[in-house]
Amino acid sequence: MSLTTLPVRQVLMALVLLPALYLDFAIYQAGNVWIALAFLIVIAFGAYIYLRREAYPFRYLFPGFLGFGLFVIFPLVYTVCIGFMKYSSQNLLPYDRALELLLQETYLSGDVSYHYQLFAQDAGKYILVLQDMKDPGRRFASEPIDLKAGQQSGASESVTPVTPIAPGTQPPGKPLEMAQVTREKLFIPMRGRQFSLPDKTIVTLEGLARFAARQRLYTLNPDGTLTNRRDGSIVHADPQQGYFVNQKGEKVGVGFRTFTGFDNYVRILSDPRIQGPFLRIFLWTVAFSIFSVLGTFATGLLLAVVLEWKEIQCRKIYRTLLILPYAVPAVLSILIFKGLFNQEFGAVNAFLRGIFHFAPEWETNPWGARAMILLVNIWLGYPYMMLICTGMLQSIPSTIYEASAIDGSNALVDLFKITLPLILPPLFPILISSFAFNFNNFNLVYLLTAGGPKMVGGGIAGETDLLVTYTFNLAFRDSGTNYGLASAIATILFIMVGVLAWANLRIGGRNVKM
Amino acid sequence: MAFPSLKTEPARVSNLRDRSTRRHRLTHEQRLLIRKVLAHAFLLSFLAIVLVPFIMVVSASFRQGNFAPSRLLPDKVSLDHWKYVLGIPYTEVVNPATGETRVVKPVVPPLLWFWNSIKVSCLSSAGIILLSGTAAYAFSRFKFKFRTPILSSLLILQMFPMVLALVAFYVILDFTGTYVKWLGLNTQAGLIMVYLGGISSYIWMIKGYFDTIPASMEESARIDGASPFQTFVRILLPVSIPIFAVVFILSFIGYMSEYPVASVVLQTGNNWTLAVGANSFLYEQEKLWGRFAALAVLSGVPITVVFMLCQRFVIGGLTSGGIKE
Numbered sequence: 001m002s003l004t005t006l007p008v009r010q011v012l013m014a015l016v017l018l019p020a021l022y023l024d025f026a027i028y029q030a031g032n033v034w035i036a037l038a039f040l041i042v043i044a045f046g047a048y049i050y051l052r053r054e055a056y057p058f059r060y061l062f063p064g065f066l067g068f069g070l071f072v073i074f075p076l077v078y079t080v081c082i083g084f085m086k087y088s089s090q091n092l093l094p095y096d097r098a099l100e101l102l103l104q105e106t107y108l109s110g111d112v113s114y115h116y117q118l119f120a121q122d123a124g125k126y127i128l129v130l131q132d133m134k135d136p137g138r139r140f141a142s143e144p145i146d147l148k149a150g151q152q153s154g155a156s157e158s159v160t161p162v163t164p165i166a167p168g169t170q171p172p173g174k175p176l177e178m179a180q181v182t183r184e185k186l187f188i189p190m191r192g193r194q195f196s197l198p199d200k201t202i203v204t205l206e207g208l209a210r211f212a213a214r215q216r217l218y219t220l221n222p223d224g225t226l227t228n229r230r231d232g233s234i235v236h237a238d239p240q241q242g243y244f245v246n247q248k249g250e251k252v253g254v255g256f257r258t259f260t261g262f263d264n265y266v267r268i269l270s271d272p273r274i275q276g277p278f279l280r281i282f283l284w285t286v287a288f289s290i291f292s293v294l295g296t297f298a299t300g301l302l303l304a305v306v307l308e309w310k311e312i313q314c315r316k317i318y319r320t321l322l323i324l325p326y327a328v329p330a331v332l333s334i335l336i337f338k339g340l341f342n343q344e345f346g347a348v349n350a351f352l353r354g355i356f357h358f359a360p361e362w363e364t365n366p367w368g369a370r371a372m373i374l375l376v377n378i379w380l381g382y383p384y385m386m387l388i389c390t391g392m393l394q395s396i397p398s399t400i401y402e403a404s405a406i407d408g409s410n411a412l413v414d415l416f417k418i419t420l421p422l423i424l425p426p427l428f429p430i431l432i433s434s435f436a437f438n439f440n441n442f443n444l445v446y447l448l449t450a451g452g453p454k455m456v457g458g459g460i461a462g463e464t465d466l467l468v469t470y471t472f473n474l475a476f477r478d479s480g481t482n483y484g485l486a487s488a489i490a491t492i493l494f495i496m497v498g499v500l501a502w503a504n505l506r507i508g509g510r511n512v513k514m
Numbered sequence: 515m516a517f518p519s520l521k522t523e524p525a526r527v528s529n530l531r532d533r534s535t536r537r538h539r540l541t542h543e544q545r546l547l548i549r550k551v552l553a554h555a556f557l558l559s560f561l562a563i564v565l566v567p568f569i570m571v572v573s574a575s576f577r578q579g580n581f582a583p584s585r586l587l588p589d590k591v592s593l594d595h596w597k598y599v600l601g602i603p604y605t606e607v608v609n610p611a612t613g614e615t616r617v618v619k620p621v622v623p624p625l626l627w628f629w630n631s632i633k634v635s636c637l638s639s640a641g642i643i644l645l646s647g648t649a650a651y652a653f654s655r656f657k658f659k660f661r662t663p664i665l666s667s668l669l670i671l672q673m674f675p676m677v678l679a680l681v682a683f684y685v686i687l688d689f690t691g692t693y694v695k696w697l698g699l700n701t702q703a704g705l706i707m708v709y710l711g712g713i714s715s716y717i718w719m720i721k722g723y724f725d726t727i728p729a730s731m732e733e734s735a736r737i738d739g740a741s742p743f744q745t746f747v748r749i750l751l752p753v754s755i756p757i758f759a760v761v762f763i764l765s766f767i768g769y770m771s772e773y774p775v776a777s778v779v780l781q782t783g784n785n786w787t788l789a790v791g792a793n794s795f796l797y798e799q800e801k802l803w804g805r806f807a808a809l810a811v812l813s814g815v816p817i818t819v820v821f822m823l824c825q826r827f828v829i830g831g832l833t834s835g836g837i838k839e
Contacts, residue, residue, distance in 0.1 A: 026693055035689070056742070057656035064645035064713050070686065071711025072671055075679030082681070303560065306553055311546065318557050320822065324564055327821035331771045331789040332810045335796060336571050339582035339803055347570055347584040379563070440675040443773050447793060468675050472774070475681060483681060490678035497673040505666050 013050055017043065042066070076494065082487035084259055089481045091242040091255035098256035099237075102244060105253070106194070106202055106214035107230050114203060114211040118181060119173035124148065126186070127171045128195065130162060130203065130211055140197060141165045147189040159194045159202065182208060257484075264488035274485070277461035277470070285466045288373065289438040293431055295378040300385025305415065307386075308393050319390075326383035334447045337376045366463035369449050373464055377444055381434070388430060392423040432504045436497050440468045467493050575807035582803050595808040599624045622783040624805070627791035628813040634702050634776075634787055635769040638709040642765045643758050646713040650720035651746050655729065665721075668714035676712070677774045683708050687779060700781040708779065709769055716761045723757035724750065759827045763820075770817060788813050 020043050028036035049055040049062050093101070114130040121127060125144035132138035140162040165171070181187060190205050194214070197203060202214040218226040218235065226235040226244070233246045242258040243251040267274055303322060307315050325333060340347045341362040349359040362372045400418055409417070445451060446469050451462025460473050467489065475486035540548070570583035575595050577588035597604040601623025605615045652658075653665055684699070687708070691698015698704055732745040740748070773789040780786050786794070788809075795806040821828070 057652045057658045060648040060652035064649040067645060067710040071708050075682030076674045078682040311550055312553055321561055327818045328814050329771045329817055331773055332814050336567050340567055342582040345582045345584055350584055442677045468677055472677055494674045498670045501670045501673045
């Protein structure tokens, strides 16, 4: 048997290893040395595990761990790292890129100005001719360039060279009048372009009628600071702010991302603009999770108890239909409820208006919105609890109830004195995982209310936001994205839920079998 | 039976029973009847809360115009929303005064989103079974270093919400996409790859099941010269079909409903999954409830039916600690 299985394994190994090594080489060639190295280590590990006998159990673990490492552990570590960084829409670029942009900045160096003329070519192209205002003999012409009337050209960073032309000569094409340039708004695309003279001076359009020479604004000093050529000030990078600053402490250029240690955490705890919404959202998240667990558990238990009563007919049909909310994909149910709870036209308010002459503001009132979220979540979650409670109830021997009935007890006493004490301890881990699940119940809140209504003075925070949706908005909403702060909150979230999961493992008795 | 299974009596019923006994001295049969009627009334009203939303969605899908689900029966019946969802062109009156019409046909037939979802969820679930099944086998049958700490850290690390790892997912897929085109951003393969990270709770479930199967069969096979892999495939797997069915159904349903990751990874309409597509009908300015309802019915019904058919499996698996996402 081993004779036939052995070569198969080697061939399979080769089939996987060779493409992997090829891919790794491609990554290395593209310049991602560290990633290539990490990948190589993973490949080596894999080869070791599948070729050596002593690592046998890991043959079964390796593929799963690969996925787990890449899509659970790596994102986690990555997020924790960003949590220690100043990294937001203002501090977006890496340091090198921000420095490069700063070094590209130019200023009007002054004395030499140029008249210009455009010569129309075919297909919307133009040749630009420059003439020195003081020395009309100095003339230059460009290659035909694309100018789209009224549109900023995308070529703002590239520099178009111009070459000297002899006095008296004319480039091909029809020269444009100044009035034509303004009427067709050709100055707009021209403004975005830079032209370089043979002596490397940069010239750009100044106002409407003339070009002027520009120079690079900054020179890089050996110690890493920058000198401003125009006013002689010294600019240095401030890693604490993630900005370049001059001697007066003013910010210069664009920000860059930078490690700032515990700054984000300090801000969460002390900055009133963040601390206020954070605390409120935290409290609501905890309240939401507790009430969701209690609500689903109470509803599920009640239904399970009623359905255990053998005298009721059609119990099977009831049970099957009552599981429906669990069987329908939750996304669809949540969106359906978004429609049913619509304040003006939804079915819920139509019903309440018709019977009680009362229409709660599910969308604009914070308490209405919170109540709606809890109601929908109980609707979505009770079948799970009902199923589990049914299983538990069926395992309780009926003799206990018969004995208590002889003692003259009633159903309520039975429920609280017999049933609950018996089913709560084994249910406890499930209640805790349900709590943890609801703590991060992104789909429900994001799809139902998107966090709304807005919290007054809370920035992007909404009254029904959970920490997880708030963090998502902090990181991904277009305006004022703040990855650093979002990641710090994500880390706190993870620690809280992780501790819960750990405690659950300890008390849940799941570890007994390990 | 003198005491009709008291443990199952709802509290309300029992209170009423006490009062009525005092006042009217009802016979035992009458009391039982009243309790039964009340229990049925309670269950029926609860069923109404469960079923009415679904009935309203069905009605909204057949109702002319785009109204939020609010009626049990449509006032004006129209098949337009169904035609739209199925990708069949239909004519719509643009201006009632002039009788001007236009032909409406979706750029991407919404039915495609349903198919995409089925594809992504099936492949992800199959991958999950493969990865978590083999890992669970190692945890259940082998002794190796750090086994217990690895098992617990798997569970704890998985508590990190996937939503908040989106930046990292984006970075990874952007990277893989530059080398392997079909595995990058805006590909379903990339999304499936991300989904395959969520294995740890399933490892726990399957391991729990493997632990209940006595190892004696495998041991005797080993004595007969079978390798661990052979005992795994030939002996353990055939008796573990039920737990794999549970894992498949739970992860399938979980991925059918997954919204945030899919909405960031899949960028163009032809790649969207059901969750992303269904939500796209309900943007703030214009909520296309009719189309949404038709899509919801069309895709919700088969999934629900499959779930109901497999119910027995799932309920057995749930008690061993799975949670639907």
